[in-house]
Amino acid sequence: MTHLHNAPIAVVGGGSWATALVKILSEQAGAVHWWLRDTEALTHIQQQGRNPSYLSAVTIDTHKVLLFSDLKQAVSQAAAVIVAVPAAFVEAALAPLVAEDLAGKVLISAVKGVVPARHQLVTSYLQSALGVPFAQQAVIAGPCHAEEVALEKQSYLTIAAATPAIAEAVAQRLSCAYIKATPHHDWEGIEYAAVMKNIIALACGIAHGHGYGDNFQAVLVSNAMQEIAAFLQAISPTETRNLSTSAYLGDLLVTAYSQFSRNRTFGNMIGRGYTVQSAQVELGMIAEGYYAVQSIQHLRQPLDVMMPITEMVYGVLYERRPVKEAMQHLAQQLY
CATH class of the missing domain: 1.10.1040.10 (N-(1-d-carboxylethyl)-l-norvaline Dehydrogenase; domain 2)
Structure with missing residues (x-):
């Protein structure tokens, strides 16, 4: 599936970059499914509309952003899944999932790190451990700091994927008034x-x-x-x-x-x-x-x-x- 304009997208992670990506995605149509490990932070966001620990000045539209503590539920109805946790925690965060949970979905790495114990890029880990073909993956690169996204300063993203249609679709979904996202082929x-x-x-x-x-x-x-x-x-x-x-x-x-x-x-x-x-x-x-x-x-x-x-x-x-x-x-x- 490469048409992601109105499709639900899941974001995995509760840190600064995950929060920034949720903010960007919520600027457009389509639901955002946000999974956080920290249930206290999740409750705070539901009640106050702000992440208490990261980018707390960002207002989260909880009518559009659906919060989940169960990862399988968060990804089940999503057309794409953005992984936005530190590389050292990727294995633990995705542990509840099996290959069937991700079948047919676009997987997008926003990690910018290597899975330490395996010395693998996240895309390689997703392929080898969870059976997600490289052709169904994309990578989010900068230059872009989460703190400037929070301030809505003009920023740029590069969306790289082996499949051009996926790069284009993800770039469109991550573009808004203050973000220009450009597709690219050189994912590795x-x-x-x-x-x-x-x-x-x-x-x-x-x-x-x-x-x-x-x-x-x-x-x-x-x-x-x-x-x-x-x-x-x-x-x-x-x-x-x-x-x-x-x-x-x-x-x-x-x-x-x-x-x-x-x-x-x-x-x-x-x-x-x-x-x-x-x-x-x-x-x-x-x-x-x-x-x-x-x-x-x-x-x-x-x-x-x-x-x-x-x-x-x-x-x-x-x-x-x-x-x-x-x-x-x-x-x-x-x-």
Whole structure:
């Protein structure tokens, strides 16, 4: 099913990005089925029309947005399902579902992360674990921060899918007065780029927190684009990509520089001397890059591709390499 204009769409997740997507979807016709694990938050939204923990300034139209604590019920009558939970929680969140629950539905990943235990993109997990063909999937990419969606600032989404009609249909459903959504074919490259930009944002945060300035960050981000390009070329060598477009470069820039980037914020704490555990506690939300760097480091090993920024972040976060030493070594490799 590719015509989604008036069809119910289910959103799985209760965080900032899920809340932003619910807001966008509710701007158009068609019901939104919203599943939240947190039953207290669900009750609050039903009574007050606001998510108490995330983007609490956003008003939820509860006449159009139907709330569910039962995931099977939430997806049963939906034509499409948007998965918008942190990558580390994807398996647990979708555990109540079996392949039959999703048969014939469009599955849309808004995760921008890797399923950690499996080192899989979410699209690959949906295909292997729940039997959803790649031809029935789509990926939502930026550049777009949930906080600016809440403020209705002009923003852009890229909807990538193997099936052009699905990309077009999802893009139409996610377009509104302040969102321009554009269809794209490179679902795998865009999904990997969305994962890797979080690693780069961590690196930018670490550098800033440790006292490196704007000159260094400009070089860091320039080198990061080359690193992303080299990885994507190694992963899928037959695909030709223009990485200067917003789905790749734009998404990287907003995550690397924005005050709303939790990955940059997390990295900044590490650069200032926080331990990983203390930074996670203070941030209070998941920084996708923390899990992503472990998976990308695992995936790059057999590819024989140079990725010094990824290696630096991995070394600092997982091998407890001193930030000063790791950054000095990285600085010598950039140009």
